[in-house]
Amino acid sequence: MTAESPIKIAPSILSADFADFGREINGLEAQGADWIHVDVMDGHFVPNLTFGPQLCRAIRPHIRTVMDVHLMISPVDPYVEAFAEAGADILTAHLEAGPHVHRTLQAIRGAGCKAGLALNPGTGLSDLDPLLDMVDLICVMSVNPGFGGQKFIHGQIAKVSALRRMIGDRPVHVEVDGGITPETAPLMAGAGADVLVAGSAVFKGGSADDPTPYGRNIRAIREAANAARTAA
Numbered sequence: 001m002t003a004e005s006p007i008k009i010a011p012s013i014l015s016a017d018f019a020d021f022g023r024e025i026n027g028l029e030a031q032g033a034d035w036i037h038v039d040v041m042d043g044h045f046v047p048n049l050t051f052g053p054q055l056c057r058a059i060r061p062h063i064r065t066v067m068d069v070h071l072m073i074s075p076v077d078p079y080v081e082a083f084a085e086a087g088a089d090i091l092t093a094h095l096e097a098g099p100h101v102h103r104t105l106q107a108i109r110g111a112g113c114k115a116g117l118a119l120n121p122g123t124g125l126s127d128l129d130p131l132l133d134m135v136d137l138i139c140v141m142s143v144n145p146g147f148g149g150q151k152f153i154h155g156q157i158a159k160v161s162a163l164r165r166m167i168g169d170r171p172v173h174v175e176v177d178g179g180i181t182p183e184t185a186p187l188m189a190g191a192g193a194d195v196l197v198a199g200s201a202v203f204k205g206g207s208a209d210d211p212t213p214y215g216r217n218i219r220a221i222r223e224a225a226n227a228a229r230t231a232a
C-alpha cells in the first residue's frame with residue numbers, strides 16, 4: 001500500500017439499484033471490482049440519507065472481496081461497534097466529524113476493523129501528523145461528500161501528492177473518492193493514490209441484468225491509472 005501498490009478499484013454502491021444490492025455486488029465482483037465501497041450518510045453530517053449497519057449486515061454475505069465502509073455520520077463513536085459487527089473490513093470516519101477523532105480511530109481498531117480517516121475538500125493536512133500511525137487508509141474526498149455524480153475538484157490532486165510524502169513508508173492506503181473517471185483517475189494515481197472509489201463512472205451503461213459494462217468501465221479506470229504510474 002505504498003504509491004507502488006497495485007491500483008484497487010472500489011465501486012460505490014451509492015450508484016447501484018437499491019432494490020437489488022446482492023446481484024449488483026455479485027456483478028461488480030465478477031467484473032473485476034477489488035473492494036466494495038459503502039457510503040453511509042446520516043442527513044446531518046452530510047445532506048443526504050442512505051443506510052446503516054443493518055444494510056451492511058444484509059449485503060455482507062454477498063461481498064467476497066473487501067467491505068469498505070465510508071461513514072459520513074456525526075457522531076461516529078456510538079455506531080462503531082454496530083458497523084464492525086455488521087462485517088465492515090475497513091471503517092472510515094471523517095476528521096471533521098467530531099473533536100475526538102483520535103478516540104474514534106482507537107475504537108475502530110479496537111473493534112477489529114482497519115481504520116480509515118476521510119478528509120473533506122476544505123480540510124488541510126496540518127492536523128494529520130499525530131494520527132498517521134493510527135490509520136490503515138486515508139481518504140481524500142475529491143467532491144464535497146453527500147452525493148454521487150458530482151464534478152471532480154482538481155485542487156485535491158496536490159493534496160494527494162503532499163499526503164503521500166507525509167505518509168512516507170508507512171503501510172497506509174491513499175484512497176480518493178468523488179468524480180473519479182478514466183480522465184481523472186490518472187491524475188490521482190500519478191499523485192500517489194492507490195485506491196480509487198468510483199460510483200457513476202463504474203455503473204454507467206450497466207445493470208444487475210447486464211453487468212458487463214461495469215467490467216469495461218472498471219478496466220478503463222484501472223488502465224488509465226496504471227498508465228499514469230508508468231509515465232511517472
Ligand code: DX5
Binds near residue numbers: 143150201
Ligand atoms: C460521495 C461518496 C462517493 C460517491 C462517489 O459522498 O462518498 O463515494 O458515491 O460517486 P461518484 O463516483 O459518482 O462521484
Ligand code: ZN
Binds near residue numbers: 012037070
Ligand atoms: Zn464514499
